[in-house]
Amino acid sequence: MDHTVYTASNAHMISSYLLAAQVLEDATLGAQALQALDYLCTHLMHRDGYMFHYVMGDQAYLAGQLADQVWMVQALLDAYAMSGSKKHLxxxxxxxxxxxxxxxxxxSGLFYDYLADPEAIGRLALREQPLTENALAAACLLRMSAYSHRKNLxxxxxxxLSGSLSKYYHTGIQGAFYACVIAQASEQSWL
Structure with a gap:
């Protein structure tokens, strides 16, 4: 059994549990999600305010991956939407x-997938700007702006979103997430 805890996949599941708690009107699911969120905040968040990718035993590793940051932000915003806890926001x-x-x-106006490393070699020296995580980051920024009234967000x-447009046109079916973010932002009047 693998006892490794991964940030992005757990944060994604937390968001799913929070949605299920709302749809099914099951407070137990919401409580489980908030407990898991607290675990991630306690064990996978660096004191300087960023997420590690995974924890094994008592040690967290691999800081600053975009996917971990944005999926965690989404889970925190979902928790705020459910509980109203300013701590989450x-x-x-x-x-x-x-x-x-x-x-x-x-x-470019886009997020890189991980922190710059001047000592990286080969493929690790080539950072990318993935469409899905950039679209999720934009959705989170729009939600935070709506919740906190911060126009800079x-x-x-x-x-x-603008920087992602050309990626969307060249991505095919993988661009569906970006399209969903645009649809949700339009529906919520976030644009």
Missing amino acids: ETAIALMHFTCQELLDPQ HGTALRV
């Missing part, structure tokens, strides 16, 4: 602040 904003400071490329989200 503030943690999400702090985590997104790190993500913008460390992973956002000002030229809204502007960053629009730059990410």
Whole structure:
């Protein structure tokens, strides 16, 4: 049995449990999701405000992966939407602040998939700007802007969505997530 706990996959499941709790009107599912979220915040979040990729035993590893940051932000925003706990919103904003400071490329307006490493060699030296995680980051920024009334978050989200457009046109079926983010943002009047 693998006892490794991964941030992104657990955060994604937390969001699913929070949605199920709402749809099924089952508070037990919501409580389980919040307990798992607290675990991630306690064991996989660095004190400087970013997520590690995984934890084995008592040690967390591989900091600053975009997928971990944005899926965790989404889970925190879902928890805030369900519980109204300002702690979740503030943690999400702090985590997104790190993500913008460390992973956002000002030229393209898109997020890189991991932190720059001047010692990286070969394929590891080539960072990418994945469409799905950038679309999720934009959705989170739009939600945070709506929840906290911070216009700078809204502007960053629009730059990410705009920067992702050419990727969307060339991605095919993998662009569905981006299209869903645009549809949700339009439906919620976030644009």
